[in-house]
Amino acid sequence: MISGTPDKQKLRKTKMTRRAFSILEVLVTLLLVAMVVTGVLKILNYVNDQSEAIALGMSQLASIEYSLDKLIADVSSASQEGGQIKILRGSYDQHETSHLTIVIPSGDRAATPQLQIEWVAVPRYEQEDLVLFRREKKKDQSETAYYIPQCENLSSFQVEMQDANSVSADGPVLEAGLLEVRAQLFRPGSRDPGHVTPVSRSCCLSRFP
Amino acid sequence: MPMKQKKVNFFRRDTKSQGGFTLLEVVASLLILSVVFMGILAAFQRSCEKAQLQFLRERAFSVAQRHMEMLIASHQEPNSVGFSNVDELDPLFNWQLELTRISGDSSPPKPDLTNTVIKATIKVTLADADMLQMPPLEVARYFAWLKPMSGAIVAVPLTTEEEPLWYTELRAKLGREPTMEEIMNEMLKSGELPQDLFEEMEEQEANENQYNDLLQQEVSR
Numbered sequence: 001m002i003s004g005t006p007d008k009q010k011l012r013k014t015k016m017t018r019r020a021f022s023i024l025e026v027l028v029t030l031l032l033v034a035m036v037v038t039g040v041l042k043i044l045n046y047v048n049d050q051s052e053a054i055a056l057g058m059s060q061l062a063s064i065e066y067s068l069d070k071l072i073a074d075v076s077s078a079s080q081e082g083g084q085i086k087i088l089r090g091s092y093d094q095h096e097t098s099h100l101t102i103v104i105p106s107g108d109r110a111a112t113p114q115l116q117i118e119w120v121a122v123p124r125y126e127q128e129d130l131v132l133f134r135r136e137k138k139k140d141q142s143e144t145a146y147y148i149p150q151c152e153n154l155s156s157f158q159v160e161m162q163d164a165n166s167v168s169a170d171g172p173v174l175e176a177g178l179l180e181v182r183a184q185l186f187r188p189g190s191r192d193p194g195h196v197t198p199v200s201r202s203c204c205l206s207r208f209p
Numbered sequence: 210m211p212m213k214q215k216k217v218n219f220f221r222r223d224t225k226s227q228g229g230f231t232l233l234e235v236v237a238s239l240l241i242l243s244v245v246f247m248g249i250l251a252a253f254q255r256s257c258e259k260a261q262l263q264f265l266r267e268r269a270f271s272v273a274q275r276h277m278e279m280l281i282a283s284h285q286e287p288n289s290v291g292f293s294n295v296d297e298l299d300p301l302f303n304w305q306l307e308l309t310r311i312s313g314d315s316s317p318p319k320p321d322l323t324n325t326v327i328k329a330t331i332k333v334t335l336a337d338a339d340m341l342q343m344p345p346l347e348v349a350r351y352f353a354w355l356k357p358m359s360g361a362i363v364a365v366p367l368t369t370e371e372e373p374l375w376y377t378e379l380r381a382k383l384g385r386e387p388t389m390e391e392i393m394n395e396m397l398k399s400g401e402l403p404q405d406l407f408e409e410m411e412e413q414e415a416n417e418n419q420y421n422d423l424l425q426q427e428v429s430r
Contacts, residue, residue: 025232032239039243043250050253054260061264162282172283180275182298198299200271202278 056188061197063151067132068181068201070150071100071159074117075179078102079208085179087159094193095130097121098159106139114139120147121157121183128191130154132183155184155196164205176206258341265301265343269333272296273348276304276331286355286364295336305332308355310365327352327365375399 021029075085083104090097100119116137121130131152137145162178180203184196230238275298280287286308293305307330314324330349335341357364379387379395387395393410396402 021229021232029232029235032236036239036243036246040246043246047250047253050257054257054264058260058264061267065267172279172285172287174282175284176282178278178282197268198271199268200275200298202275204278204282206282 053188057197060151060153060185060188061199064132064154064183064185064199067134067150068183068199070134071119071181072179072201072203074102074119075203076208078104078117079205081105085161087161089158092123092130093128095121095123095154096156096158097130098157100159118147119159121154124152127152129186130157132157153186153188155186155193156182158182176204179203179205262341262343265335265341266346268299269302269335269343269346270348272299272302272304273331273333273346276306277329277348277350280306280329280331280352280355281350284352284355286358286361288358296333301336303334303336305334306330307332308365310367322363322367325367327355373401375401 077083078085081104083102086101086103088099088101090099098119098121102117102119104115104117106114116139118135118137119132120135121132123129124131129152132150132154133147134150135145135147158181160180160182162174162180164174164177167173180200182198182200184198186192187195187197287306292307293303296302296304309328309330310322310325311328312324313326316324319325328349328351330347333346333348335343355364375395376387376392379391383391393402393407397404397407
């Protein structure tokens, strides 16, 4: 039984009804918080992994596409200046590769020396992939011309030239020469030959004089 | 008597109402937080799909470009097999070639087709349509000529024939679509249908009618 003045009675009543969380409430709340925090962390981890994979894949694809476009540009400039193309094909450890040599002759002016551009993909030490290199060498150049890496992570690199009047793989007889460059890019973090991204460029040589 | 306003201090808690959050409030706030994070995840998922789509479009463009270069190099109208297939280098994609002859200017095509061009369209789609919703990628190019396929006189002949002038005039005169008999008579008048062929057709029709009558009699018996 509560005794005393009305104010004191009210204060005592308040103190009695002010209770803390029960152990069940605390446990349920902690469980929920833990679940939400775990979910958030998983999402962040997933987002991070996905972003990295996408960024890496895009940058590697952009790199090989830029390289192949540059190769086609080299071929087109050689075709316009009456150059010659020589292709050697081979393979390293089941990686098919090619060595393309473009020779651009001297121009009418004596100041323009003969230019030799090489594109070659060679295996990388302990990486099980190919790296594509480009070298530009002038005939009269006394200093060494270096092979400059263009892109890596390649599974194969093939350059194929189909001459005019030859029968293409699809059937029709070609009226003009057709240069086909095909590369296969490993997916980020993978060395599985079954998981590659094909990239190709074709160029009909009838475009050039 | 003026009312005395109670001052609210946001930095000092009212000791009398120090009850804390109820379990329901905590659960509700966590639920809201989860919904917000689910929204963020969904937005991220969509942006990932967009990036992947862009990635696929670049690959599809390579496929289209390769087949177009092949057509430029061969200048040959392909046979029925060469119009669509799964790409041999990138089997993720199907490619389809569409060739249409169109007029180069606003005038109707000449009989020798000198004022027409061939529009070649390479359409590339994903072989597995369930994988991702990628709209078809199209690369088009115009050709002045192509070598026809074996046995054909011209590559990509015009498929839509112009309506003859006499037919338009007859329809205008009648104010309706002419019947077959009216068309035949008009063709006979204009000389498009030779008299002997017309008689042969009439005889054939009479025979057919006679046969039908006999058949009808046989059935009624």
